[in-house]
Amino acid sequence: MATTSGxxxxxxxxxxxxxxxxxxxxxxxxxxxxxxxxxxGGGDEPAGSSxxxxxxxxxxxxxxxxxxxxxxxxxxNDDFVxxxxxxxxxxxxxxxxxxxxATQMTHNFLFxxxxxxxxxxxxxxxxxxxxxxxxxxxxxxxxxxxxxxxFHLALGQVGTMTVTPG
Ligand SMILES: [Cu+2]
Numbered sequence: 001m002a003t004t005s006g007x008x009x010x011x012x013x014x015x016x017x018x019x020x021x022x023x024x025x026x027x028x029x030x031x032x033x034x035x036x037x038x039x040x041g042g043g044d045e046p047a048g049s050s051x052x053x054x055x056x057x058x059x060x061x062x063x064x065x066x067x068x069x070x071x072x073x074x075x076x077n078d079d080f081v082x083x084x085x086x087x088x089x090x091x092x093x094x095x096x097x098x099x100x101x102a103t104q105m106t107h108n109f110l111f112x113x114x115x116x117x118x119x120x121x122x123x124x125x126x127x128x129x130x131x132x133x134x135x136x137x138x139x140x141x142x143x144x145x146x147x148x149x150x151f152h153l154a155l156g157q158v159g160t161m162t163v164t165p166g
Contacts, residue, residue, distance in 0.1 A: 060087035065095075069136070073097040074159070076107045076127070080152040085159035091166040095136050102129040107149045107157070109135075116145035117163075139163045 062072045070092060075083040077100070098109045110123035118141040124133045139145075142165040149157040 060084045062087055062089055067093075069093045069095050071095045071097070073099055074109070075099050075101055076105075076149070077101045078103060078105045080149070080155040080157040082109075082147075082149070082157065082159040086162070087159075088162040088164060089139060090164050091140050091142065093136065093138050094161075095134060097132060097134045098124050098127055099132045100127050100130055104129055106151065108151060109133075109147060110150060111161075112146040112148050112158070117141040117143035118145075120145065142166065 060072050060074060062070050064070050070089045072087050072089070072094070074087075074096065076098060077083070096109075098107070100107065106129065107127050108123070108125055109127070110125075111120040113119075118139075120137050120139070122135040122137040124135055127133050139161075140163075142163045145161040145163065147159050147161060151157075
């Protein structure tokens, strides 16, 4: 007959604010540390934290011009990444623009030799800080076409263009 409710719920509500405060503190610490590392400008940081921008893993927006050309822009900066690093097109004409937001680093863009279903020889041999360059090419064979910055290939500056079966 006697009810013993009360201690259980009270104990639970006391615990909640503490948990939340601890969580917020952890978030604050977690975000500031990678930012400081990125601003130091060195190439010594492990590449793991450089994806924090959120764009790196999402596919690039591909737009189709009035003449049917599929247009995509990849951004490079003072890190060793293409932003984003993957995009998908259908068979047909592609216009790829490489836009540099770097202040110091020079990059390039080429499809990795012998790795795609078909060779694409168009390339951007060199792109200085703040520059922009565009190449036009046609794709027909579906599949994954790896591309790279050959200057920073060893540092993992690679990506993939996927051509759908159409
Ligand atoms: Cu590069």
